[in-house]
Amino acid sequence: MSETTNDLILTHVQDAVGVITINRPKTLNALNVETLLALEAALTGFEQDPQVRVIVLTGAGDKAFVAGGDIADLNSRQGLAHYREFAEVIHRVFRRFEVCDKPTIGAINGWALGGGTELLLTLDIRLAAEEAKLGLPEITLGLFPGAGGTQRIIRQVPLCRAKELMFTGDQITAQEAVQIGLINRTVPRAALMDEAMTLARRIAEKSPITLKLLKRTLRDGADMPLSAAIGHEQAMIGLVLDSQDAHEGCSAFLEKRKPQFTGR
Missing domain, CATH: 1.10.12 (Lyase 2-enoyl-coa Hydratase; Chain  A, domain 2)
Structure with missing residues (x-):
């Protein structure tokens, strides 16, 4: 096993599996530009590492996978600045996960709201703690999902359910997320990383x-x-x-x- 950290993102490699942990538990692992760039760097490192065959992504702490973006930061921006300074970065980083040639697994350890749900939509396989909550609550702030979420979710779950989630901003349970095909299955929180690693090792044995x-x-x-x-x-x-x-x-x-x- 090897382990590195830049405070915002933790990484380690075990049994041909690279694990990325978003490490901002005090902000519920909210995404800002600095965190996104660190996340991209971690992904690049694992993509280029021939010893890594599968990548697992999770969040630090027991409350959140990613609870969304930084609302105060969004409130301070006008459209053009947002487009140039944040939107381009988050779209690029999320697309990098989506087109990654190595299988990716999300271990959703808590809230995955807004950008958190948009991020998991880019991952190949998604396991969630039984207590996890998911959703796209941007409409309650007078916004809508802007990190690819509007387009990815309508390609992955029934259109009427996708619209309901985005129009209401309601959170759904992990069990409801399984029912609509947003995640693969739920796992007891204490077993989440073990389950994700077991699955990752099985895939890592393949060509x-x-x-x-x-x-x-x-x-x-x-x-x-x-x-x-x-x-x-x-x-x-x-x-x-x-x-x-x-x-x-x-x-x-x-x-x-x-x-x-x-x-x-």
Whole structure:
């Protein structure tokens, strides 16, 4: 295990899993520009680390994953300054998580409100503590989700439910979030990180190159008509079959042994 910290973001690596912890518990892990830039740097480090195969993201403390943005900061801004100084950063960082070639898992340890829900919408798999609350309450401030949330949520949950969440600003329980497909499942709070790490280790055993190409197939295909997406899939599985890992996996199956994937 290795561990680093820059106060705002904690990172460590264990068993091929890189863990990123947003570390502002006194502000309920609210996102500001400084925190977003530190978060981006942590992600970049794990993307470039060949020892890291899966990334887990969580929040410090037992109250919040990310409780949103800094309201006082938002209140101090006019539109153009916000667009230049904050919106560009948060959109870039969230998109970086969304297009990351390595699988990402959210361990939602508490409130995920506003920017917190928008952030989890960029992650591949989402586990939540049973007590977690989620929502997009921006409308109660005279705002609406502005970090990609309006577009990502309507592509991931039924449109009528997405609209209800955004129009009312209501918080929902983790159990309700499971029902609408916003998160995968709930976990007792005490077991959340163990569950996330167990899942991450299972995924980390798979072929890194195949996971990378699978993620690209899913991501790119989602924006294509079905006929084009099927053709894209056909091309991508052809690339997979050029990898050593594909033949290692098939050989291991035939030889009744566990495959040893190297990412080649």
